[in-house]
Amino acid sequence: MSILSSLFGKEVVIGLDIGSSMIKAVQVEPTRGGFRVVRAAEQKTPQGAVRDGVIISREPIAMAIRQMLQAAGISANAAVLSVSGPSVTVRQIRVPKMNAATLTKSIRYEAGKYISTNIEDxxxxxxxxxxxxxxxxxxxxxxxxxxxxxxxxxxxVAQLAGLEAIAVDIESFAILRAIVDTAPDDFADENLRAIVDIGAAHTEVIILSGPDFALTRSIPISGDTFADALKNQLRIEPSEAELRKQDVDMGALITGEGSPESIELSRIIQTTMDELLREIRRSINYFQSQLADEGVTANLSEILLVGGSAQIRNLAAYMSARLGIPTRLCDPFASSQLETSPEAEEWLQEQGPSLTAALGLALKEFTGPQLGSKN
Structure with missing residues (x-):
């Protein structure tokens, strides 16, 4: 907690998810039976301000955050942030037994065996x-x-927006917190599941074994890729391609029913979508092969979709048909552990898939220890 917030008032923390397409914020507070969603908001990310996950135009992003919080009536002074994408490595490794202090001193040496980028940076x-x-x-x-x-x-950027960055989390872990920690009974078995987060810049595949994290993989096929397919085929501007993406109905490719326009748009992105599904299948097969090496046979019981581009109409039904695995769009705000105000309930339900990471970030300080030894 900062000195100013300690002296002059309570620290008010939000989960702040800064994406290449949208900025999302969620504020929660604990209740006797779980949590109450105090406020939530989203704002378009200034065009070109985020490149390969790195914020390159900081002041425009900070201004957008300030405007978003003011419009939503959120008076936060601290935030939990996240990072994601192909430059993030999450891996379980095996090292000689030692205490945390000793590992802290040697972690760069150990990490150098697994991280391809410059370990010093x-x-x-x-x-x-x-x-x-x-x-x-x-x-x-x-x-x-x-x-x-x-x-x-x-x-x-958080500091420019007037927020103290109290933690930087991995987006995959935030998503698990929002989905698994708020509905633990749904994950009490030992089934394998995949959570697929389809964002604007990349898709993240997270494999779970029961409630436990097992693997994450980033795939460079995403909402932007679908929009590019529409832009190139229809010869339209990027902004119009984003709007036309809202008219895509992947279910029309299964049933043959739908307007001629929705069928045409769905066919345009079908090749790209099927390539994404192949990569998702490869991620699942890779993990299953690891289990097979240990003498364990396990099938995936379901796929849960989150992320802004997961809301493409009837995408879950299309994935179920193509992959042969039950797939559903996930609404984290439907959990019995989360209270929402009646006037915000419908909006949160509609935006739930895209707000999942921000919700998980907001829950971080209330749900026990996370990865915390930073070097």
Whole structure:
């Protein structure tokens, strides 16, 4: 907590998700039975301000954040931020057994074996998972690494917007917090599931074993890729392509029903969509092959969709048909642990998939320890 907030008032924290297309914010507070969503908001990201996950035009983003918070009546002074994308590495590694202090000193050496980017320019974090079952002299560690520029650009923007950045989380972990931690009974079994976060710049595939994180993979096919397909085929401006994307109905390709326009638009992005589904399938097959090496056979029970571009009409039905795996659009605000005001309920339900990461970020300080050893 900052000195100013300690002296002059309570720290008010929001989850702040800065994407290449949209900026989202969620504020929650604990209740006796869970959490109450105090406020939520979103705002378009200034065009070209975010490139490859790094914020390159900081003041325009900061101004957009200030405008968004003011319009939504959010008077926050602190934020939990996130990073995501292909430059983020999340991996369980095995190292000789040691205490956290010793690992802190040697984590860069250990991480250098797994991170392809310049290790000196990387921001690192880890969590000791515990001793290995088959070798008591070794221990499992969850390693997280990413570009320092990715982290520092977000912290700097938060400060410009008048917010103290109290934590920078991994977007995949925030999504799990919003979905799994708010509905633990739904994940109490040992089934494999995939959460697919289709954003503007990339798609993140998160594999779960029961409630536990198992694997994450970033795929460079996303909402922007779909919009580019429409732009190139129809020879229209990027802004119009984004609007036309709202008329896509992937269900029309399954049933053959729908307006001629929706069928045409769906066919234009079908090749790109099918390539995304192939990459999702490869991610699932990779994890299943790892289990097979350990003598375990497991099928995926379902896919949960989140992210702004997951809201393409009837995409879940299309994925179910193509992949042969039950797929549904996820609404994290439907959890019985989350209270919402009646006037905001419909809007939150509509925007739930795109607000999932911001909700998970807002919940971070209330839901126990996370990866916290930063180097």
């Amino acid at each position: 990387a921001a690192l974090s880890f969590e000791i998972m515990g001793p290995c079952d088959d070798d008591p002299t070794q221990m499992d560690v969850m390693l997280v690494g990413t570009s320092r520029d990715l982290v520092e650009s977000r912290v700097a």
